Amino acid sequence: MKPIYSEYPGEFLEEILFGADKIQARVAELGQMISRDYAGQNPLLICILKGASPFHADLIRQIDIPMSVDFIAVASYGDSTKTTGEVKLIKDLDRSITGRPVLIVEDIVDTGLTLNYLKNLLTNREPASVRICAMLSKTARRLVEVPIDYLGFEIPDEFVIGYGLDYAERYRNLPYIGILRLAVAQG
Numbered sequence: 001m002k003p004i005y006s007e008y009p010g011e012f013l014e015e016i017l018f019g020a021d022k023i024q025a026r027v028a029e030l031g032q033m034i035s036r037d038y039a040g041q042n043p044l045l046i047c048i049l050k051g052a053s054p055f056h057a058d059l060i061r062q063i064d065i066p067m068s069v070d071f072i073a074v075a076s077y078g079d080s081t082k083t084t085g086e087v088k089l090i091k092d093l094d095r096s097i098t099g100r101p102v103l104i105v106e107d108i109v110d111t112g113l114t115l116n117y118l119k120n121l122l123t124n125r126e127p128a129s130v131r132i133c134a135m136l137s138k139t140a141r142r143l144v145e146v147p148i149d150y151l152g153f154e155i156p157d158e159f160v161i162g163y164g165l166d167y168a169e170r171y172r173n174l175p176y177i178g179i180l181r182l183a184v185a186q187g
């Protein structure tokens, strides 16, 4: 049987942007910053499913202060061409966040509509604070301003896959991040 995604990433990637080692080094730096900033606060690190799950799992293991986790799953309403920014809640948090310092962990900020919606939703529940940690940001595509408190890497306006990011639900398991080949997207 052919190995999944084979040894030839050139079949589905234009270019590798960040290798596994580079990602892990940056995640360690973010973990140190978060540990320092939230010392004594017992923060809640919320993973936005599904894309942020590898990042969230790596990040929490680089945090050396007491903390806890929760998970929330969202999907964009309607087709992707409509940028209403309305988000459908697929799975809500398990517990109340009132009075808690909350850190939202996301894979990528593109237009910013998803995180803008989510930040408002969570802020309405009166947590002690709400900050955002994102692995990637495509600032060139932003439609609404979203302050990113902790950012892994800025990237160009390209469609990227790997390390949680999918194209049609595939490629989330790649340990690195790369630019999707157009030929793959065109079928």
Ligand code: IMP
Residues within 6 Å of the ligand: 051, 106, 107, 108, 109, 110, 111, 112, 113, 114, 115, 158, 159, 160, 161, 165, 166, 167
């Ligand atoms: P936003 O609401 O436009 O900021 O969209 C954010 C969501 O779109 C992310 O959580 C991803 O699921 C998805 N997304 C945006 N850009 C990419 C990409 O380059 N690759 C994979 N998914 C992406």
Ligand code: MG
Residues within 6 Å of the ligand: 048, 049, 050, 051, 052, 107, 108
């Ligand atoms: Mg996502």
